[in-house]
Amino acid sequence: xxxxxxxxxxxxxxxxxxxxxxxxxxxxxxxxxxxxxxxxxxxxxxxxxxxxxxxxxxxxxxxxxxxxxxxxxxxxxxxxxxxxxxxxxxxxxxxxxxxxxxxxxxxxxxxxxxxxxxxxxxxxxxxxxxxxxxxxxxxxxxxxxxxxxxxxxxxxxxxxxxxxxxxxxxxxxxxxxxxxxxxxxxxxxxxxxxxxxxxxxxxxxxxxxxxxxxxxxxxxxxxxxxxxxxxxxxxxxxxxxxxxxxxxxxxxxxxxxxxxxxxxxxxxxxxxxxxxxxxxxxxxxxxxxxxxxxxxxxxxxxxxxxxxxxxxxxxxxxxxxxxxxxxxxxxxx
Numbered sequence: 500x501x502x503x504x505x506x507x508x509x510x511x512x513x514x515x516x517x518x519x520x521x522x523x524x525x526x527x528x529x530x531x532x533x534x535x536x537x538x539x540x541x542x543x544x545x546x547x548x549x550x551x552x553x554x555x556x557x558x559x560x561x562x563x564x565x566x567x568x569x570x571x572x573x574x575x576x577x578x579x580x581x582x583x584x585x586x587x588x589x590x591x592x593x594x595x596x597x598x599x600x601x602x603x604x605x606x607x608x609x610x611x612x613x614x615x616x617x618x619x620x621x622x623x624x625x626x627x628x629x630x631x632x633x634x635x636x637x638x639x640x641x642x643x644x645x646x647x648x649x650x651x652x653x654x655x656x657x658x659x660x661x662x663x664x665x666x667x668x669x670x671x672x673x674x675x676x677x678x679x680x681x682x683x684x685x686x687x688x689x690x691x692x693x694x695x696x697x698x699x700x701x702x703x704x705x706x707x708x709x710x711x712x713x714x715x716x717x718x719x720x721x722x723x724x725x726x727x728x729x730x731x732x733x734x735x736x737x738x739x740x741x742x743x744x745x746x747x748x749x750x751x752x753x754x755x756x757x758x759x760x761x762x763x764x765x766x767x768x769x770x771x772x773x774x775x776x777x778x779x780x781x782x783x784x785x786x787x788x789x790x791x792x793x794x795x796x797x798x799x800x801x802x803x804x805x806x807x808x809x810x811x812x813x814x815x816x817x818x819x820x821x822x823x824x825x826x827x828x829x830x831x832x
Contacts, residue, residue, distance in 0.1 A: 502774060504702050504710075507800065508791045509812045517825035518645045520656045520675070527676050528820055528827040532811045534803050539814050544676045544828055547785070548685065554731030555783070557687040558723070560671040560739045562694060563662035566637030566654075572606045578625065579640055580633065581668065581696055587627045592696060596621055608636040640668055640696075642824055644790070657824070666693035666716065672787045672824045673737035688726050692717040692739040692768075702792055712771040712794065717743045719764040728757045732782040738795050741781050741802075746770040748779030773797035774805055784831040788815060788822045803831045 521527060531540040531550065542549075551557075567580040576599065579592040593599045593614075605612050610631050616624040631637075639649040639657055649657075659674035661682065671694060697713025704710045727733055727744065735741040746768040747759040758780040771794060784802055789795035800808045811829065820827045 501706065502805070503706055504704060504792050506805065507793070507796050507809075509809055509816070511791065511816060511822060515816065515819065515822050515826075516644050516646075517821040517823060517827075518647060520825045521821075524656075524660070524676055525678050525681055530811060530815050530818075530820065530827070530829045532803055532807065532829060532831050534807070534832060537804075537807045537810070539811055541814075541818055545681070547681075547830065550830060550832060551685065551734065552731060555686065555734050556726055556730035556732070557685050557734045557736055557785075558727065558740050558744065559659070559661060559674050559677075559687060559689050559736040560692050560694075560743075561659070561661050561663050561689040562667040562671060562691050562739075563665045564639060564658055564667045564670050564694075565665050566633050566639050566649075567668050568638040568640040568649075569607050569631065569633075569636060570638075572609070576605050578605070578607070579668065579696060580637070581622065583666075584624070586630050589625050589627075589631075590618075591623050591625050592621075593623045593625075596623075599623055607631055642669065644823055645825070661689070664691045664693075664718075666691075668696050669694040670824065671737045671739045673785050673828060675825070676828055677736075688723045690717065690719045690723055690740060690743050692743050694739055701790075702794060702797075707771070707773045707797055710771060710794065712769040714767040714769045715739075715742075716767055717746075717765065719743060719747060719759070721761060721763045724759050724761045724764070727759055727780065728761060733758065733780060734783040734785065735781045736785050738784075738786055738789075738798050741784060741798060742768060742770050742772065744780035745772060745776075745778060748781075771797075772801050774801045776801040778802060785828060786831070787824065787828050788812065788820065788826055790823070799829075799831065 527544040529544045569578040577594045580589045582590040612625040612627040695715045702710045
């Protein structure tokens, strides 16, 4: 059967969208989906260790969200800083684009930036007269479905407790539930994938295979690659980790018996995982609930089966789970 994007649709009451985090990170609920049987359990995130085995390895994304959203001093221009090319050059998404043709200037925090190039996809290369201090002038680019601007508390809560490598536009949200104390008791390691603006872009194509995925930068160290290959099960914390490991799993030699090649990897990936997909590196997935018809719900469906995932989502709606970035989570076993 040829799948359509609409085959990944589900109905979600607006009041179930979490616009703010819970008071405690680990207080989230956790829907557990057993792939072999399709059975569903309703548990709490703090019970995650009960589902792990002694030789499991959790792999987490240690990217750090930067306050990449800027507003001009006159309030007329909005910029989203996507990629830093030099201390004074950023590739940016600009609104409204028609005002920012090549040669136009914008002032942020008293610093003047000039559009020096307009790329084919509409992004702008902006060169600043001196580096712009994002921490002072920038805002977090919270997802549109939160329906609000960022607040000071988001600087902490829209960030994992283990974030260390700056460069993400959006948070790897499956990791937001962890506390340092909980992580200390689990065997884990890290990779880095800088979550880009593409995470907000819907699938507009009628068929998933027609969708053009965005590129994101990643790093997987040699030591982590060895640990991934030695693990009994690899538990991916989030879709970003899954994409990196499956990207590298797809490049290794199938006959070597390893999940990934044991060398230091860094580069870009535009891998788009949707049914059917043969998973070569990831065994278990911890993830949040995702938007209907998004690339992320397609990835989860590739692992657990579309019908089982949509049934689990209907259960989550019925049980009043909290959805999306600041919402509850799902463990796919």
